[in-house]
Amino acid sequence: MKLIIGNKNYSSWSLRAWLAAKQSGLSFVELLVNFAGEEWAETQRRMGEIQPSSGKVPILWDDQAVIWDSLAILEYLGDKVGRDRFWPKDDTARGMARSLVAEMHSSFLALRTECPMNVRKRHEGVTISDQCKGDIVRVLQLWAEARARFGQGGPFLFGTFGAADVFYAPVVSRFITYGVGVPGFAEAYMQAMWEHEWMQQWIAGAVEEEWIIEQYETAPQG
Numbered sequence: 312m313k314l315i316i317g318n319k320n321y322s323s324w325s326l327r328a329w330l331a332a333k334q335s336g337l338s339f340v341e342l343l344v345n346f347a348g349e350e351w352a353e354t355q356r357r358m359g360e361i362q363p364s365s366g367k368v369p370i371l372w373d374d375q376a377v378i379w380d381s382l383a384i385l386e387y388l389g390d391k392v393g394r395d396r397f398w399p400k401d402d403t404a405r406g407m408a409r410s411l412v413a414e415m416h417s418s419f420l421a422l423r424t425e426c427p428m429n430v431r432k433r434h435e436g437v438t439i440s441d442q443c444k445g446d447i448v449r450v451l452q453l454w455a456e457a458r459a460r461f462g463q464g465g466p467f468l469f470g471t472f473g474a475a476d477v478f479y480a481p482v483v484s485r486f487i488t489y490g491v492g493v494p495g496f497a498e499a500y501m502q503a504m505w506e507h508e509w510m511q512q513w514i515a516g517a518v519e520e521e522w523i524i525e526q527y528e529t530a531p532q533g
Contacts, residue, residue: 371387422446425440434490
């Protein structure tokens with residue numbers, strides 16, 4: 312399998328797909344491209360007829376199968392290795408985990424827009440909109456419920472590392488980058504996520520990158 316991902320410093324959707332691929336336990340080749348540079352355009356030209364019409368990363372290429380959405384990639388990998396690797400076994404917990412992932416996949420536009428992922432950056436005293444504040448409160452509510460109801464088996468949202476953590480990993484990065492104040496339970500969860508072996512590998516890759524996209528380097532203005 313080949314996984315085409317964008318800049319590790321900025322590409323939140325690439326982080327999700329990469330973590331999903333790591334969680335699958337399957338061997339894959341990582342192809343890293345600068346999605347804001349000429350390399351990505353050249354990669355698209357080389358891929359030819361298998362290039363999805365979206366022209367976005369991440370893309371998983373497995374023989375003749377081409378999957379270009381992070382949630383679709385996670386579900387595809389789950390079908391290959393068994394969904395229990397990604398989702399809680401308990402029906403109730405699994406239903407909530409799927410709901411958390413679906414909401415992350417489709418919502419939180421203000422948070423994404425105002426606070427783009429930038430693993431290397433640290434901002435202080437940022438000003439965000441009421442809509443963005445509402446997104447942050449909603450995320451913390453979801454984390455609190457998951458941890459309280461199903462987090463007894465470990466430090467992650469549903470105890471052990473799984474699909475929900477894969478999808479909220481970029482949010483953890485955003486909260487750290489923009490100095491978002493969180494309650495103690497969320498701080499403990501974020502620390503567990505940040506110190507996870509795979510997150511540390513991704514962070515190291517982001518630090519080593521030389522690519523800079525100026526529009527993602529400035530603090531939000533609310």
